[in-house]
Amino acid sequence: MNTLRSRTRDPKVAPSIVRHGKQTSPGPVSTIAKVVAVAVAVALVSAASLAAIAAWDVSNSIKPSVHLVGEKTAAPAPALGVIPQIGAIDGGVNLLLVGSDSRQGQDPVFGTGKDAAGVLNDVTMLLHISKDHTNATVVSFPRDMFVSIPSCPDPTGRHFSSMTSQKINTTLTYGGLPCTVLTVSKLTGLDIPYAAMIQFSGVMAMSTAVGGVPVCVAEKIEDKYTGTFLDPGMHTLSGYAALQFLRTRHGVGDGSDLGRISNQQVFLSSLMRTIKSADTLSNPIKLYALAKAAVSNMTVSESLNNVNTMVQIALALKDISLDKVVFIQYPTGYVAGGVEPIPSAATALMAAIKADQPVALSGGTGPGQIGSVVESPAPVPSPATSGTPVPTPPATGAPVTVLPSQVTGQTAAEQTCSKGRTLKQQ
Numbered sequence: 001m002n003t004l005r006s007r008t009r010d011p012k013v014a015p016s017i018v019r020h021g022k023q024t025s026p027g028p029v030s031t032i033a034k035v036v037a038v039a040v041a042v043a044l045v046s047a048a049s050l051a052a053i054a055a056w057d058v059s060n061s062i063k064p065s066v067h068l069v070g071e072k073t074a075a076p077a078p079a080l081g082v083i084p085q086i087g088a089i090d091g092g093v094n095l096l097l098v099g100s101d102s103r104q105g106q107d108p109v110f111g112t113g114k115d116a117a118g119v120l121n122d123v124t125m126l127l128h129i130s131k132d133h134t135n136a137t138v139v140s141f142p143r144d145m146f147v148s149i150p151s152c153p154d155p156t157g158r159h160f161s162s163m164t165s166q167k168i169n170t171t172l173t174y175g176g177l178p179c180t181v182l183t184v185s186k187l188t189g190l191d192i193p194y195a196a197m198i199q200f201s202g203v204m205a206m207s208t209a210v211g212g213v214p215v216c217v218a219e220k221i222e223d224k225y226t227g228t229f230l231d232p233g234m235h236t237l238s239g240y241a242a243l244q245f246l247r248t249r250h251g252v253g254d255g256s257d258l259g260r261i262s263n264q265q266v267f268l269s270s271l272m273r274t275i276k277s278a279d280t281l282s283n284p285i286k287l288y289a290l291a292k293a294a295v296s297n298m299t300v301s302e303s304l305n306n307v308n309t310m311v312q313i314a315l316a317l318k319d320i321s322l323d324k325v326v327f328i329q330y331p332t333g334y335v336a337g338g339v340e341p342i343p344s345a346a347t348a349l350m351a352a353i354k355a356d357q358p359v360a361l362s363g364g365t366g367p368g369q370i371g372s373v374v375e376s377p378a379p380v381p382s383p384a385t386s387g388t389p390v391p392t393p394p395a396t397g398a399p400v401t402v403l404p405s406q407v408t409g410q411t412a413a414e415q416t417c418s419k420g421r422t423l424k425q426q
Contacts, residue, residue, distance in 0.1 A: 068302070069178055071193060088312055089313050089315070092129055093316060098124055099197075099198055099199075119172055122143050124143070128190075130358070133320060134398070135324040135359075137325075137328060139328045140327070142257050144339055145341065146165045146339070147341070148162070148164055152182055154175050168184075171183045177301070181195045188350050194301055196301070196304055198298045201297040202298050203246065203297075204239045204242065205296065210280065213238065214234055215270055216270075216415060217418045217420060218232060219420035219421075222421070224250075226247050226250075226251070228241075228248045232420070250426050252418055253421065259421075261368070262366025262408065262409075265329075265410055266416050269413075272325060272412040281318040291310050291311065324411070327412070328349065330346065330349070342406050348401070358401070360401070361407060361409055361411075363407050365410055
């Protein structure tokens, strides 16, 4: 209080007695500069803190991991307060993503009873990112494809016997995620160090985290089994609607699983465009938010049980051009009760991936897709495909492998539309 009085001018003292040094009022430019400097400092500190908290939060949302045969354990997850060093992963990546149809612990809206008790891998996709991070290939394996299943460990420590011919979607039932990885590794000849299994709720959360995914529907989709009814036109799907769109089989293409895969490629290519256009892959905070949406309903391999590793893999995709991200349906032909691989086409596909080469499609889209409605590289005749138009290969970089016509799919740059199927056609 005394200090306050000593600094207060006494009205009885003449103004001439009170003297002060000359002070210069700060100019507007100086004031603005100081405000901006403080704001930037606060923003930087806040961003770093949020990144650390987000990393810790996501790490604590990850479910217990599973050990793949022969895998190395990843580094421990970051602790609270530790700011992760964000950077793309070194070298190439092979990651198997499995979609389980299990309803265990899920919302009753997904169904109950006998159908809900199964544990099958309805979706099995392999992501390959080249060593130089210039191209990526996503291969979908039909759930009804007959393959040879190797001897797989089960959770009790025993082993299931090998089988010469079973549908690939049964591998999750026999030996869980490690068995699915072993089977795909044997089928493709690739080393697959990373794997993740996601459930229904995770798909819903991820589609919502990006603000919805716009899809093009060329013909009316009607599916009473998944409750998917969409008129021709553009639809932005998120949450439950997005999940059911991915699950629909009766309402697209020829009603087969092959039609469902190509319909899923319509969605996935749009998801990739959405993520890239929103700069999600350049924003660590957005990346962690997307990771949070996924891992809460995801089981990962020990090698992937670290949020930093997840973000590093995502960052490896950041600078890959959309036309260098190719979604492919593993080449198969129909047999009694399902489909089986087409050896020559499958060998060509896997040889290109093993050689880390970018690929170009010559076989067009699958039965659940219609055309491309966006600009794409100008087609040129290719001797390897007897004049079939294929995307123009880049002028520099690794040589492009033109895949046989039995291999279908699309690039992430192509906005294809879903080929619908009405109730009368089923």
